[in-house]
Amino acid sequence: MQLVWLGIHIVGVMVCFILLISVVRTRETNYKSALLMTVVCSIIIFVSRCLYIESNTLEELLACGKLEYLGKCYANFCLVAFIIQYCDIRAPKWFLGALGAINSFMFVLIMTCEHHQLYYTSIDMKRTSVGYTLVLGKAPLYYFYMVFCMAELVLFFYYCIRPMEMQYRFKNARMLRAVLCTVAVAPVVMLSFTVFGITGSVDLTPLGVLSSAVLLVLAVNRYGLFDTVSSAKELLVESLEEGIIVSDDEMNFLYANRAACELLPEMNCEEGKVDDWELQALYEQSGTIIDLQDRNYEIRNTEIRDKTQVRGYMISIVDVTDVMSQARLMRELKEKAEHAATVKSAFLANMSHEIRTPMNAILGMAEMALRGNLDEEEKDYIEQIQIASEGLLTIINDILDFSKMESGKMQIVETEYAVLNLIKEVENLVQGKVKDKGLELNIELNPNIPRGLYGDEIRIKQVLINLVNNAVKFTDEGSITVSVDCEERQESTLLKFSVKDTGIGIKEEDLERIFNSFEQSDTFRNRKKEGSGLGLTISRQLLHLMGGNIYVESVYHEGSRFSFEVPQRVTDPSPCGAYEKPRHKRVKKQQEYSKFKAPEARVLIVDDNLVNLRVAAGLMRPFGMQVDTAKSGAEALAKAQEKDYHLIFMDHMMPEMDGVETARKIRALEGGYYKEVPIIALTANAISGAREMFVEEGLNDFIAKPINMKELSDKILEWLPFELLQE
Secondary structure: HHHHHHHHHHHHHHHHHHHHHHHHHHOOHHHHHHHHHHHHHHHHHHHHHHHHOOOOHHHHHHOOOHHHHEEEEEEEHHHHHHHHEEEEEOOOHOOOOOOOOHHHHHHHHHHHHHOOOOOOOEEEEEEOEEEEEEEEEEEEEHHHHHHHHHHHHHHHHHHHOHHHHHHHHOHHHHHHHHHHHOOOOOHHHHHHHHHOOOOOOOOOOHHHHHHHHHHHHHHHHHHHOOOHHHHHHHHHHOOOOEEEEEEEEOOEEEEHHHHHHHHHHHHHHOOOOHHHHHHHHHHOOOOOOOEOOEEEEEEEEEEEEEEEEEEEEEEEEEHHHHHHHHHHHHHHHHHHHHHHHHHHHHHHHHHHHHHHHHHHHHHHHHHHHOOOOHHHHHHHHHHHHHHHHHHHHHHHHHHHHHHHOOOOOOOOOOOEEHHHHHHHHHHHHHHHHHHHHHEEEEEEEEEOOEEEEEEEEEEEHHHHOOOOOOOHHOOOOOOEEEEEEEEEOEEEEEEEEEEEEEOOOOOHHHOOOOHHOOOHHHHHHHOOOOOOHHHHHHHHHHHHHHHOOEEEEEEEOEEEEEEEEEEEEEEEEEEEOOOOOOOOOOOHHHHHHOOOOOOOOOEEEEEHHOOOOHHHHHHHHHHOOOEEOOOOOHHHHOOOOHOOOEEEEEEEOOEEEOHHHHHHHHHHOOOOOHHHHHHEEOOOOOOOOOHHHHHHHHOEEEEEEEOOOOHHHHHHHHHHOHHHHHH
16 A cells, blocks of 8 residues: 555656646746646546545645645646637736746645654544545644635636637627636635635535536537637737727628737727727728827728628738838838949940040050051051050950940940851951961851841940950960851741850859859969950840840860850841852051042041041141141131031040030031031940930031941941042
């Protein structure tokens, strides 16, 4: 028998230990666990009382009493833990821990009561009409613990009635509150009867606790306390920071969650005394922003429908403070970004203008110097200056293109063109560089490519030239192969280009990085290679603007292959035919444009920079025209009134009166001549849309600095009267 009671003690200590662990981890347990422990404790109390009645020795009676106290010590505690967790009451973190610690301390005192007099001053037994019972002398701690147990039950009762008005607003709410309150009151009444001796030596507390447990289980089954979906919905709605108010189809108030009651205390949502006109006024504010408690809230209305019939309305009060703040921040950031892009674009355009102006002088003077009687060494020096200047100009153009792309000003201009002519022009432009490095240039073109295509020939040519120039730059021996093919589509074709070289190749880890701005792969090896690092970036962005893409394959030390594809409309589906390699002859540059003279033509050049005036006049010398110069807009205006010119070249950026204003004043003079005289802008700011801007301001055309002799001769041929031209 002693082993049985020893086993009971061990089980009791284990249960105590489990409950202590539950207390420590109370934030991680849920109300289901607390309710289960309450039922377990109630069963322990009832079973121990049954054993108590059958006991006939002091040891057996004391062991049953201790086992009963295991349930008594923790039943109330589990009830409090249940209601706190189920109703989501914000109790302090230490609160449940303190309750559990006091119960555990008192349980230890009771388990060791025969060894001290802290809880019982004396322990004895006597025979009654129903059997044997303990006769216990009660110490002060006994009365303290009885009061403490009552306090726990009162606390449970208080927590039952306090949150119910907020937590349960739907059907059976009152009945549920009544059941939970009865669960709290029954043990209190029975415990009071025992403490004050009303029931004599009979302790009815176990019966009260068991009845509470039975009622609690019935409430769980009857009212669906553990209906996961319903509980989740209620918890979700109550925990929302968004205010929710529900009314019927006649705008009668039905329900408001916690957030709505806190946001609109003047509407008495918590008491359910909301006037119809208040709901109607709130409903009519749908879509508006209102200020509540120093924050912004948007009113949103939703109809609650049962199929096609409106059953009610739900008014949502949504906090949009952060959204509005984020929207304002995004607008500010967008404005700052746009301003920064504008400033950067203006800066790059201005720097381009400042650099192009001296470049115009360098290239112009080199061009004129090559016309003189120079020995071979001097001529080689000038040609090297010219080559280096053209390379620098290419970098400047790359930077300008990059700035236009970043500011969104790059335009795609589509025209009809022939792919055969495009390839011939590319070969003519790169053949010199290829031969200078002793490389071989191979052209492979599919003869079935449609003869006529529609797209931006200039940009496609720019990308192809850039890839070939890169191949030449990074190839010291071997060959470069340009391949052109197409993939037929409905009413269009996918034009495919590839440039393959036998150069130094690219490391695998650098393949993606080469498309980044201002970067080159294998910087240490390529530090002597010229270039801005923008060519591939610009090429990829141009292709994206045209709906195409670019790809790269490379084997380090063996070579690379860059390929790109771009969709083009077909205007002439007939095959373009085989590509015939042109015969290249070395000719002087002057022979490319000096095919005419115009000795009777009167030309006025206007520029505030004396060097640029001298360059422009010198470049026009091969055409044999009568050239006058003016150093300001005012001087140009005066000379235009003194003499009738056949052509006026007008610098754009001039102090006091710029080229546009000067042209406007010339057009305003009386006489048909001033309205018709061709005025061509000379500008170093060759931004996208420049020609349109100049035409709109009254000029006829423009030439970008540095002045290209081919472009200059073309413009003269275009705008000079035909009768003034001589072979």
